Amino acid sequence: MSIEKVLAKFNPKGCSYEQKVAHGGKPLLSVEDQIAAVGITWKRSPVGFVLLFAEVLNDKTVRYDLNYAALIELQLVLNNWRGSYGEYVSGAIAKAAVDEALTLNGQICGECNGAGVLKDKKRNSRPCQACDEGRVKWDKDSRYARFCHYLPTKRERYESFYPYHESILKWLRGEREAALLAIQARMKAEYEEAEKAVS
Ligand SMILES: [Zn+2]
Known part of the structure; x- marks a missing residue:
């Protein structure tokens, strides 16, 4: 069974990463309960699962949540930034990074x-x-082009943002990988159980 088929079992419409982040309380993720029911640990990588949903099921409704999650993470790394920067810079980096993580x-x-x-x-x-x-x-040029799609800027200016762009990309890829591994481990366990039942 493919990852696509596993993910297709769930309804990602009910998931909202924002509420989890913004209120810190129990997340209102009905999809989390659905995933837990088949033995996959959502908590390991909520953003990774949302990424896979958006990518595999071509679900645009979770796009906003992904941008928001990336923005929150980005603000943590941008705390190291000493100079001033425009208020929409972090949003543009987040959106460009999510675009790449989805493709x-x-x-x-x-x-x-x-x-x-x-x-x-x-x-x-x-x-x-x-x-x-x-x-x-994807390469540095297409990342710059993507960034400018959201926030036009000079190349040399973008160069100073690039480490943050890379950092958030690395984080998104890691989250996605963790979610994939969680699903694969569960699929393997299910397969082994099925084998046992047959023999
Ligand atoms: Zn072509």
């Missing part, structure tokens, strides 16, 4: 729309020159 294999190519091939003038299919199999991999 770790790269952004969908704008030329071939993810197909990886283009038709030439004779209507023959040719590999798209703008991407690798439909995806444009």
Whole structure:
């Protein structure tokens, strides 16, 4: 069984990371209870699960929660910042980082729309020159471009934000990985139980 199928069992509409963060009390996550019921520990990585939901189930409703979670985490690292910066900088870093965390294999190519091939003038299919199999991999340039999509700034200015951008990306990837491992461990255990039952 694939991760997609496991995740499809749950209804992520009920999850709200914001309430958990903002009020510190018992999170209002019905999805948390659903996950606990099949023996997966949500608490290990709530953001990671929300990321997987948004990514695998293409669920846009949790997008706001992810941005918010990234922002909270970012504000912790930005405490080290000595100079002044505009009030929307942290929001732009958070959104750009979440965009990347949701498309770790790269952004969908704008030329071939993810197909990886283009038709030439004779209507023959040719590999798209703008991407690798439909995806444009993330690098420092595309991160800068993504940041500017939310908050236009000079390249040299962005350079000073870049360590924070990287830091939040690393955090998001770690959370996602932890959630994936939790699901995989549970799937393995289920598989082994099923094997035992058969033998
Ligand atoms: Zn392409």
